[in-house]
Amino acid sequence: MHAYLTSTGLISPQRTFENDFSCGLQTEGAAILPAIEPDYRGLISPVQLRRMSRILKLGIGAAQLCINNAGGLQPDAIIVGTGLACVNDLEIFLKSIIETGEQSLSSIPFINSLHNTVAAQVARILKIQTYNNTHCHRGASFENALLDALMLLHEKEHKQALVGGIDEFSMHYYNLLPAKVVTGEGAGFFLLSHLPAGKNSVKISAVRTFYAPGEDFIARFLAEQHTPVHQLDAVLLGMNGNPSDDAVYHRLIDNFFPPDTRLITYKHLCGEYHTSSAFALALAAHSIAAGAFPAPAVFKPGKSAKPQKVLLYNHYQNCNHTLMLVTG
Amino acid sequence: MEKTALVEQLKTQIIEALLLEDLTPNDIDPAAPLFVEGLGLDSIDALELILLLEKQYGIRVEDPKERRDALQSVNAMADYILSHKSEG
Structure with missing residues (x-):
């Protein structure tokens, strides 16, 4: 099983959202590497942007960059891999459950707290109502999403799959880590095809x-x-x-x-x-x-x-x- | 609290509760409809506004017809709050 890469969209602690992969930003000595984010107003409509948490902006922004880099080519499957997904909004939601005794809960952190929120929102924004899946397998989440895409494309029922790997920084999770390492975050989306997009695919x-x-x-x-x-x-x-x-x-x-x-x-x-x-x-x-x-x-x-x-x-x-x- | 002051307070609370970061209180016409037209709010926003009434003013709006009327506009919200305060 294999697939060809048509385009990528990456928001990371480097300026990759501009397709700049020189990786020139100095990171030495930093304990945390936050993602450098684009101006989302060029990628996501203000109405949709309003309720989005940071991880949603990262994920949907990267997915949109990927689609833009593919010249607007639409996928017929959306697959996301994530270790912790929308962990910050999940924390907000759980905290409000405790604080309010499960009464009068705001719906926005709940909507934004689910593991499959990013894949679902990408589908909603791109208006793609076909295959949609989210894989959460700790450090192998992204690779499981890729495997899913390779199998779909191998079966030839789908021609283009949009595959993403997303995770956001969580201070709570960072504090729980037994061994501190330089911790980052990012969202990378890849449009995969069963056929090469060009000679140099x-x-x-x-x-x-x-x-x-x-x-x-x-x-x-x-x-x-x-x-x-x-x-x-x-x-x-x-x-x-x-x-x-x-x-x-x-x-x-x-x-x-x-x-x-x-x-x-x-x-x-x-x-x-x-x-x-x-x-x-x-x-x-x-x-x-x-x-x-x-x-x-x-x-x-x-x-x-x-x-x-x-x-x-x-x-x-x-x-x-x-x-x-x-x-x- | 007088209605004018309450309307201004509500505008600020609505902006905060609904994450309308690009708006200022002056951008909100208190007489304009909150849903579809005007601010163009949706059903999720309606839930947040009901929560706002409950958390900030201690008013639970149980009846769906009453909810619809109370959330017509910022003015309608202010009138609803004032009528319930006077009842209380």
Whole structure:
């Protein structure tokens, strides 16, 4: 199963909403990386904007950017992956339940507190009443949404799927984290098609999720894709600065990837969050199209050929491990 | 409270409750309909206005016909509040 990338729309802690993937914004020393948001009035009507919480603006803004970048092409499926979804409005709603003794509750935080609110609102705004699904699987949420899209497109009943990964920063959740890492947020949407949009279409060749996998899962994944590890032009690793999380990546760097492998990292640019791999996919797709990765993302330069075969590996708290193979 | 002062207070409370960030109290015509025309509010806004009456003025509007009349305009809301205050 595979799909072709027609367009992306990304709102992140970098100026990606302007399709600027130079990743030049300095993030060193920051504990929290908030998303840099566009002027939503150019993307969402003021009437609709009025009741939207921040995560809704992030998600719907990114979805609209993606559709605009595709020249207005309409999807026939909307699929979203999210770890915590509209967690801030959920907190407001739960707090008001406690404070008012379940009486006189405002409807707006309730409407904005559901996990599938973003996918539903995107469908309502784009007037798309076909397949609509939201996947919440902690650190593999975005990849599960992608898998859903790949299966839909494989069945050929749908031609275009709009797939998103969204999560917003929550101070409450941040305070509960046992180990503090640079925490971010973002919304990335991708219009996927069963056919290439042009000669240089980036292809999502394979996506796989694992829960607490064994030793050889990357080797087995690459073997299934008939891609020897030395053929990879770059590997994007989800290093987040936490020594115990990063030890997993360092073991692979030392023992699995050839010494000349170009290594790319991205969480110092977008922060850690459940669907940060949506940022990684957008970065990989943009870099394949541009022929190079932005300098701030290069962890180890390795081979210098234009990136064509790129592996994305991420894990969330060493439980949810995910792999994507993206090719030019 | 006099009706004029109450109308001004209601305008501010409506802007806050309905997240009408682009409006100022001066933009709201107290005689204009709140729904469809005028501010163009919808059914979710109606729920929020009923909550506003309950939370800010301690008035529960149970009867649907009474709700419709009370939420016609800002003036109608003010009249409804004043009539209930005088009853109380």
